[in-house]
Structure formats: C-alpha cells, structure tokens
Amino acid sequence: MKKKSNKNKRGSAAFLAVILSVIIAFIGVIIYYQVSKSPRAQTTSALTSSESASENSQKHSDKIDAEKYYKENSQKLICVTPAEKSKKVYSEKQVAKELTARGFGKNSSITYDYNLDGSVKKKTKVSNSSSAKHPQYTVIYMTESGDYWTVSVCENSITAYPVTYNSKRNGDTELIVAESDSITAYDSQTNSFYESIPKKSVLELKKIPAVTAKALEQLTAQKLERL
Numbered sequence: 073m074k075k076k077s078n079k080n081k082r083g084s085a086a087f088l089a090v091i092l093s094v095i096i097a098f099i100g101v102i103i104y105y106q107v108s109k110s111p112r113a114q115t116t117s118a119l120t121s122s123e124s125a126s127e128n129s130q131k132h133s134d135k136i137d138a139e140k141y142y143k144e145n146s147q148k149l150i151c152v153t154p155a156e157k158s159k160k161v162y163s164e165k166q167v168a169k170e171l172t173a174r175g176f177g178k179n180s181s182i183t184y185d186y187n188l189d190g191s192v193k194k195k196t197k198v199s200n201s202s203s204a205k206h207p208q209y210t211v212i213y214m215t216e217s218g219d220y221w222t223v224s225v226c227e228n229s230i231t232a233y234p235v236t237y238n239s240k241r242n243g244d245t246e247l248i249v250a251e252s253d254s255i256t257a258y259d260s261q262t263n264s265f266y267e268s269i270p271k272k273s274v275l276e277l278k279k280i281p282a283v284t285a286k287a288l289e290q291l292t293a294q295k296l297e298r299l
Contacts, residue, residue: 184208247277
C-alpha cells in the first residue's frame, strides 16, 4: 500500500508540474516585467539592406518602449545592460552548481528558454558540463508542505516567486522574494537586462538574506506577510 501511495504521489506531483508550467507562462509578465510576449529571432545576413534598416529601426523602437516601461513601472531604473556585454551571466554548469548548492535542482530540472544572443530556445535542461551561457534560468521547487515556488536566475540576480501563495493572495499585486532591494529582468525583444526597484503597486518585493531551499521551507504565508 505504501508503494502505491508513493507512486500516486509522484504522479500527482508530475501532473501539478505540468499545470504549473502553464500558470508560470501566464504570469511570466509579472515576474520578469516582460515588455513583449513574442521574442524575435536573431537577424540573419540574408536580409536585404532595407530589411536590415527596418529591423534596426524596430530594435531601437523596442528599446525605447522597454526603457519607458521600466521607468514608468519602477521606483528607479538602475541600469540597462545588453545581454551579450554582461559579465554577470552564468554558464549552464555554473548555474547548476550554484542552484544545487542552494538546495534546488535535485527533484526538478533547471531550464532555460533563450540563448545569449536573444534567439529563442525550446525549454531545455541545463548540462552540468556546458560552458554555454543563457540570460535566464528557472527551476520549480516544491516545499515539504506542498507549496510551489519558481526560482529564477536572471544575470546574477536570484529571485523566488511563491506560486501557491500568490494564487491565494488577495490584492492586485504579486509578491516576489529577492536578495536585494532591486531585481533584474530580461527582455527578449531588446536582448537586455533591466535592473530596477519595482513600484509596490506593480510588484511587491520582499528581501531575504539568501534564496535557498531551507529559506523557502520556512517562508509560510504568515511569514511572507510579516517580511
């Protein structure tokens, strides 16, 4: 009976993981401040001069729109960094080592969706031996009490989004946990990182010393409210 119970439990967890992936995709705009939901693939050399000019004009327009969005929705936009110029981006093996040390990635895969040049990548599991870098990584973590969190690494900024808590929370804003007073978001349209201090009316940021599995285990709904 015990083996059957464990099997059912694993099946339920797998099913919930699929449901959560759909939920996370829907709320990704809130978590990462995405300006656009349709990432643009990298331009190829086959483009004509007129197409290249149009593409460059569009990129310039996207950048202005993105910066405008972050400025309007942040207490302060600290900096904007092109992804390919950032020196803070983790490689796959670096992020695997970092998140494993924090207690994540043991029961759920660490994945990425973009390459460092901004091109779209099908959700892929990181390799512990790969030196390839990606602007953003994600892992789903379930606490012993059954609460789900989305742990994200954007540049070298690590945040935790309480999926279960936010789904039950009353109010118009979502809550996110971070290690500093600012968070870094990646925008695929401009292929840039935006570090900002979000307005509380847009996203409520709660600061903790470190985003670890142990810390998330202790962050009940009541403790999150008191942060």
